[in-house]
Amino acid sequence: MRSLFFLLEKESRQLLRNKQLIRVLIIAPIIQLILMPLAANYSVKNISIAVVDHDRSTLSQRFISKITASGYFKLTAYVNTYSEALAVLEKDRADLAIQIPANFEKNLVRENVQKIYIAINAIEGTKANLGGAYLGSIITDFNSEIRAAWPLGGVVEPIPQITIASSNWYNPLMNYNLYIVPAILVTLVTAMGMMQSAFSIVREKESGTIEQINVTPIKKHIFILGKLLPFMVLALVIFTLGLCIAWLLYHVTPVGSLLVLYASLIIYLFAVLGLGLLISTYSATQQQAMSLSFFFINIFNMMSGVFNSVDSMPQWAKNIVETFPPSHFIKIMRMVVLKGSGFSDISYHLVVIVLIGLVFNTWAVLNYRKTV
């Protein structure tokens, strides 16, 4: 145990002495946590629409103003032909186009059924999906409005009507920050911790000091532990700073207990730092360590449900994501922060992280062989 103390002392000294690195490590996440949630705002509003109104009746005018009044859409182009509307879509000046056919009002009364054509740029799936859904419900609303107002000829049976009351739990104001800020914090802590631990052993390899360490009687797991702990402290510091910023700037206050949060964080860090060390034992140069950790960090960012939904993925991808520690920790983070979930609610995720962490760390210790 005494050698662990000296290892920790040495690692902390080296880390603290590299002022430039410490600056990047502390300042970069803070600035990003301050700015990035502003960018990561995906409340779907401002869907821009192009309208082709062949009818130009009072009804079609009312319809268009109903759409723009909804708050989700803004009219960016009012064109004469459908092909002009398509050109607007191509230039990305509108996300969707609506075409109201000629004699819309007249035919609606005469034939009782009229179609409205909607073309959506579907490259951005979420926008397309939501835009279509909103527009659909606006049309339904509009439809029942005019139906109620129209003087109907003949006797019509009263039409059964189902009203829908919806409520949003845990985040009634639909504040996107509550959702995204905790996840961005996890992303930053993960990238930071993993990358630094990935550098740790490979740096000693490149400078040659690893040889000197290898002839000493120090035990493998003590050496690995000595590498892991300083980064854990660093990550805890960054996380705590981040939590303060989230609270001050974005009013993200954890509903659940901080004890649950920090206990899970430590377990999580044990797993991701273990992965970093594993990368380090496999790399011969810092460049390799960096390429590999960038690879994992990027995959974690894209697939752990930070920004993209894991539920939308095919089953095989879900199975892969199941083995990503960040995916579980982000879930824990959101559950504890937003819903106040306790240990029993997150137990499954914790167990998975512990198992993955054990695998990574054992593997790292075994792969860091003293005898080459």
Place this chain on the structure above:
Amino acid sequence: MKWMNPVIITEKLTKRFGDFVAANELTFEVNQGEIFGFLGANGAGKTTAMRMLCGLLAPSSGKATIAGFDIYDQAKQIKTKIGYMSQKFSLYDDLTVSENIRFYAGIYGMDIKQIKQKTGVLLEELELQSEAKTLVSALPLGWKQKLAFSVSIVHDPSIVFLDEPTGGVDPVTRRQFWDLIHYASNRGVTVFVTTHYMDEAEYCNRVSIMVDGVIAALDSPAQLKQQYTATNMEDVFYELARHAKRKDD
């Protein structure tokens, strides 16, 4: 006689990398307190042999004991008994002189009080008291090498392995370095050293010369010179090494 007690014993120690036999059936003994020179051209297999003895490389076959411990089963015990200074610089550039001493002393199991005392002694021996708080990266190469040597024997090992310790160092510093080696040897530390400098070979009690993975000659410098009717070690080495088939790495 102080060197009648063998601390390194090898028997047919061999290392193969695929078809290539880097070290072939090395058999020799090194006695306690001896300064044992391990010579050979580049690529002759010196570093391979030394790395096996330090436990950095597993032998392919053969036997060896270091300080009475078997290199296969008792690597752990061996590590507490040996010091090692590699060709590649082995101190931390971003730690100060005293921090380096403290770290290595610490991982060899000394407590804080012992370390403090030892650091004082070492700094005095090296006349580096004023540089205790200087980063190693700021020291001249010669000082670094002397410091690295002192650090490698900070835990009073019975054997120290030095792999080309004086490469790139000026003659005056080399001389001072060898003073340190003699000083350690007088205290009973066995010194196992590889070098390219033949004048340094003269300082050794005994010298072995490796050619193409085998030990071609092993004796005291005086005996070797007599045997090869040479005036200095340079000629002895040249006589043996010029027949080598393996060339530079």
Place this chain on the structure above:
Amino acid sequence: MKQLLVFVKKEFIQVFRDRSTLLLLFGLPIAQIVLFGFALSNEIKDSKVVVVDYSKDEVSSRIIAKIGASKYFDVERSLANADQLEAAFKKGIIKSAIVFPASFADDLLHTNKASIQIIADASDPNLATAVTAYLTQIINDYQIQSGRAVGLPLQIIPEIHMLYNPELKGAPNFVPGVMALVLMLVCTMMTSVAIVKEKELGTMEVLLVSPFKPLYIIIAKLTPNLIISIVNFFIILLLSSIFLDLHVQGSLLLLTLDSILFILTSLSIGLWLSIGAQTQQAAMTSSLMGMMLPTLLLTGFMFPIENMPLPMQWLSNLVPSRWYFIIVKQVMLKGLGINYVWKETLILLGMCILLFTISLRKFKIRLQ
């Protein structure tokens, strides 16, 4: 010129000798494109919804069946009462719940009006919005259909066409985005490391005292990275075409030229970052930490830029990948020509020249 060739050759030999690094440089970006292309999608499907049906009548069970039949939802299970909902949401598996009150059937029959409650887990606000919108749509559909059965007057039926990506696959959006992201980060990091490494090893000093012009040193350092990135670009295009069914709709030449321009811009950023850094670790940390999230978020493929507050929109203008992303979407996916992307191309060109000049200047200053 001859000097330069010799130098470039040396750089190539060094880069290509290190097989494992080379494998990583090619393999990892490709693996990411393929993985993301297949895995990522924005489509909501099989979202778990829990049903609390106090009414248990014909209408409610028909609506439940209709929800279950939709590709968006997976009716997870029915709970006996609403008190159990809280616990179910806390476990985080179900995303929404739908509650039919006990009087649902009665109300519908006697007053012609009944209400349904939808509860969504809004800890993910977008998902909650989407899920609520889809559930509403399904219930409205049900009403339209039953209305058609009884001859409802004045029906407006929306006919929706999904253009460019009718199946709402994730790949068309993500491939250009990931391409921009990966090319940019890999180029930046490779370059900053290549130069700082020479500094750390002390070989930079040797180069500096040599008669090479600083410009030559920089060109020689950048050339292997440029070639590797161009090869990566073509491999990505090939894989997208083979596996993801994404073909280059527009001019390949235009796309390639713009990509080279973008790669050069990224290399210049790497150069710029390397000048201030003292250690490889600091250079890599700052290129990864400084660039990763801004590139991810401000490129526009994750979050629509027009939703951002104005300062962030201005900031996004400084991110080269934002312009490249537009170019790739227009040229590769929509098949548009230079007259649609000349503005973006000019911006990239401007950035490239500016960054390269600044870096070269700073590099020279350091020499003196």
